[in-house]
Amino acid sequence: xxxxxxxxxxxxxxxxxxxxxxxxxxxxxxxxxxxxxxxxxxxxxxxxxxxxxxxxxxxxxxxxxxxxxxxxxxxxxxxxxxxxxxxxxxxxxxxxxxxxxxxxxxxxxxxxxxxxxxxxxxxxxxxxxxxxxxxxxxxxxxxxxxxxxxxxxxxxxxxxxxxxxxxxxxxxxxxxxxxxxxxxxxxxxxxxxxx
Numbered sequence: 001x002x003x004x005x006x007x008x009x010x011x012x013x014x015x016x017x018x019x020x021x022x023x024x025x026x027x028x029x030x031x032x033x034x035x036x037x038x039x040x041x042x043x044x045x046x047x048x049x050x051x052x053x054x055x056x057x058x059x060x061x062x063x064x065x066x067x068x069x070x071x072x073x074x075x076x077x078x079x080x081x082x083x084x085x086x087x088x089x090x091x092x093x094x095x096x097x098x099x100x101x102x103x104x105x106x107x108x109x110x111x112x113x114x115x116x117x118x119x120x121x122x123x124x125x126x127x128x129x130x131x132x133x134x135x136x137x138x139x140x141x142x143x144x145x146x147x148x149x150x151x152x153x154x155x156x157x158x159x160x161x162x163x164x165x166x167x168x169x170x171x172x173x174x175x176x177x178x179x180x181x182x183x184x185x186x187x188x189x190x191x192x193x194x195x
Contacts, residue, residue, distance in 0.1 A: 014048055014089050016176055023170060024048050026092035028055055035103035038081060042074045048089070068139035075133050082110055084133070086145060087125040090169045093179065094125065095162050102127055102159045109157060113149055116167060117158035122149075123167045129155075 014024040021029075028051065031039060041052040042060045049059045060077055064070050071086075078084050083106055087094070098116060106114045106127045113129065115122035126145055128136060132155075135148045149156060161167055170176050 012045060013170055018092060023092045024051050024089050027089045030094040030096055032096040032100045035100050040077055066142045067144045068141055072137045075137055083127050083129045085125050085127040088169060094166045098161045098166055105157060105159045112157045113152060113155045114157050114159055116161050118161050118164045118167055122156060122158050
């Protein structure tokens with residue numbers, strides 16, 4: 001999902017520079033393609049569309065405002081899948097190994113909601129099973145998948161992230177600065193890699 005408007009950031013945060021690329025390039029690079037049959041970048045930003053297309057990824061460009069409408073549109077484009085992972089474009093430090101473990105956990109329990117977590121705090125990204133798509137398509141106005149998670153707590157499973165900072169999202173310039181202040185040992189060895 002790369003459809004935020006960047007109001008708190010003050011500009012298109014997905015294009016914010018990081019060493020070796022922009023935030024969205026990092027987010028696209030973290031997805032282990034060997035674990036997902038279909039990928040779809042959902043965005044309202046033509047610049048993000050171009051970044052995704054350069055990496056050979058399909059894009060759903062839209063002009064919707066409400067999160068519930070964007071989720072419904074995305075799911076309508078993902079018919080015939082067992083589940084769908086929602087990966088925000090503003091979590092640039094997610095690691096492929098953590099997402100592989102999340103996908104593996106889903107394969108073991110495909111009827112459950114799988115969340116990447118640090119400790120007992122489940123966060124995004126989230127993998128929803130197909131049997132919950134109807135609920136996701138009927139979300140209240142301007143609400144997201146958290147509603148479905150709250151309505152189905154018995155289905156939630158947590159997969160531990162390798163590092164706490166993988167779950168940090170960047171909603172403000174201060175949050176971007178927080179990433180820059182990570183010690184070198186905590187940062188990925190290299191920036192986004194071409195697919």
